[in-house]
Amino acid sequence: MLKGNSVVSISDIGKDEMFELFKLADSYSRSVEQGQKIDSLHGSIMATFFYEPSTRTRLSFESAMHRLGGSVISVSEAKSSSVAKGETLADTVRMAASYSDIIVIRHPMDGAAKLARKFSSKPIINAGDGSGQHPTQTLLDLYTIRKELSGIDGKEITMLGDLRYGRTVHSLLLALSEFDVRINLVSPPLLRVPQHILDQVSSRIRIRVTENLNDVISESDVLYVTRIQKERFTDETEYNSVIGSYIVNSEIASTMKKNSIIMHPLPRVNEISPEVDADPRAAYFRQAANGIPVRMALLSMILGGK
Amino acid sequence: MDTTLKISKIKDGTVIDHVPGGMAFKVLSILRVDDLHENSVSIGIRVPSGKMGQKDVIKVENRYLERVEVDKISFVAPEATISIVKNYNITEKYRVELPEKVIGFIRCINPNCISNAREPVSSEFKLVSRAPISIRCEYCERSMSEREILQNL
Numbered sequence: 001m002l003k004g005n006s007v008v009s010i011s012d013i014g015k016d017e018m019f020e021l022f023k024l025a026d027s028y029s030r031s032v033e034q035g036q037k038i039d040s041l042h043g044s045i046m047a048t049f050f051y052e053p054s055t056r057t058r059l060s061f062e063s064a065m066h067r068l069g070g071s072v073i074s075v076s077e078a079k080s081s082s083v084a085k086g087e088t089l090a091d092t093v094r095m096a097a098s099y100s101d102i103i104v105i106r107h108p109m110d111g112a113a114k115l116a117r118k119f120s121s122k123p124i125i126n127a128g129d130g131s132g133q134h135p136t137q138t139l140l141d142l143y144t145i146r147k148e149l150s151g152i153d154g155k156e157i158t159m160l161g162d163l164r165y166g167r168t169v170h171s172l173l174l175a176l177s178e179f180d181v182r183i184n185l186v187s188p189p190l191l192r193v194p195q196h197i198l199d200q201v202s203s204r205i206r207i208r209v210t211e212n213l214n215d216v217i218s219e220s221d222v223l224y225v226t227r228i229q230k231e232r233f234t235d236e237t238e239y240n241s242v243i244g245s246y247i248v249n250s251e252i253a254s255t256m257k258k259n260s261i262i263m264h265p266l267p268r269v270n271e272i273s274p275e276v277d278a279d280p281r282a283a284y285f286r287q288a289a290n291g292i293p294v295r296m297a298l299l300s301m302i303l304g305g306k
Numbered sequence: 307m308d309t310t311l312k313i314s315k316i317k318d319g320t321v322i323d324h325v326p327g328g329m330a331f332k333v334l335s336i337l338r339v340d341d342l343h344e345n346s347v348s349i350g351i352r353v354p355s356g357k358m359g360q361k362d363v364i365k366v367e368n369r370y371l372e373r374v375e376v377d378k379i380s381f382v383a384p385e386a387t388i389s390i391v392k393n394y395n396i397t398e399k400y401r402v403e404l405p406e407k408v409i410g411f412i413r414c415i416n417p418n419c420i421s422n423a424r425e426p427v428s429s430e431f432k433l434v435s436r437a438p439i440s441i442r443c444e445y446c447e448r449s450m451s452e453r454e455i456l457q458n459l
Contacts, residue, residue: 009447088425111420111445115427130418132446196442196449 008113024297041070047100060291161226177201330362
């Protein structure tokens with residue numbers, strides 16, 4: 001039940017409710033395209049706390065709330081907030097709950113959103129906590145797959161790149177384990193999905209782990225690309241040895257199915273060549289745009305707007 | 307073999323039996339038995355045991371365990387039995403049991419976990435497996451193995 005509740009993990013949203021949310025997002029998407037005014041959250045206030053850099057997530061949350069007729073109050077970065085004076089997150093959240101109706105938080109530490117939920121009398125939405133979860137990104141990822149490929153069940157999904165630290169990968173993997181899908185995990189050994197995440201999903205879905213994209217690319221319906229985080233490598237030679245093998249260019253795209261899609265949570269650095277952008281299968285900008293209707297639907301279902 | 311031949315009976319206190327061989331020191335550390343400890347403590351290390359092959363036994367005079375101490379011991383010695391002795395008689399005997407929820411006494415191994423930050427919360431774990439022992443942090447969802455738990459008790 002989403003109404004009045006927090007979303008700190010993708011498991012906070014049941015499958016039925018997720019599809020209800022997607023239908024509402026479809027409807028908001030049409031309304032926005034047609035320029036219809038929606039005022040269902042008029043009078044509601046959303047507080048945003050982004051203690052880590054964010055462009056898309058923050059803008060799309062704020063845009064979503066404005067499009068629903070609500071208002072937004074925000075703290076842009078930790079150094080301009082009372083955290084810089086030594087205030088705990090628990091105290092910050094307790095205070096924010098009395099100033100707003102819903103709190104969106106991004107924090108560098110794992111589990112921060114769960115802690116925030118503990119101390120808040122208002123719903124918390126996790127906009128990314130450390131290398132933990134990023135459930136609203138997962139919602140828009142699933143929404144994109146459903147919209148682009150007319151469904152999620154039966155699909156083969158390949159995740160590529162930094163699968164160790166990428167929180168979007170962890171959330172998406174947990175969510176996909178509720179569907180009838182095949183998963184390929186392609187990464188250098190150093191950047192494999194952590195065992196504790198695999199333990200939670202491996203009994204429910206078929207997973208293939210490989211270092212070689214060519215093993216799986218031609219069978220994939222979705223190629224989900226992530227940025228390889230150079231800063232995590234201690235040895236630059238090692239980084240250079242893997243980076244080249246994971247650049248998606250036109251040549252790689254040409255080996256993909258005709259009806260497949262390429263996704264990326266963005267920002268990208270060089271893992272997808274710009275030449276791929278014009279390919280109709282390049283869905284990453286459409287994916288980013290889906291953030292608005294999906295977050296509108298989520299805010300609306302939590303706050304009970306129509 | 308009767309271990310009481312090696313370790314004398316106690317009048318009042320607690321007997322911790324069926325501790326895996328060599329783990330007595332870990333139990334003593336949980337009970338904060340050090341050079342300042344005032345009560346008599348008898349320790350049997352690697353004494354023969356029919357069930358376990360060999361085991362450790364600890365007898366602490368005039369001391370009864372708190373719940374959190376028993377919970378901690380359950381991670382070090384999941385088969386341990388605790389006997390409460392009053393006037394040379396065992397008045398209560400039970401086996402330790404791994405708690406379903408572990409609150410406060412194990413530190414999350416993930417240095418980036420919010421439970422390790424300066425926040426007004428205790429660490430919190432859920433027991434996910436008894437054999438092998440595994441717990442999962444309720445904040446960051448990181449699992450901890452038996453070896454990791456023992457290092458962070």
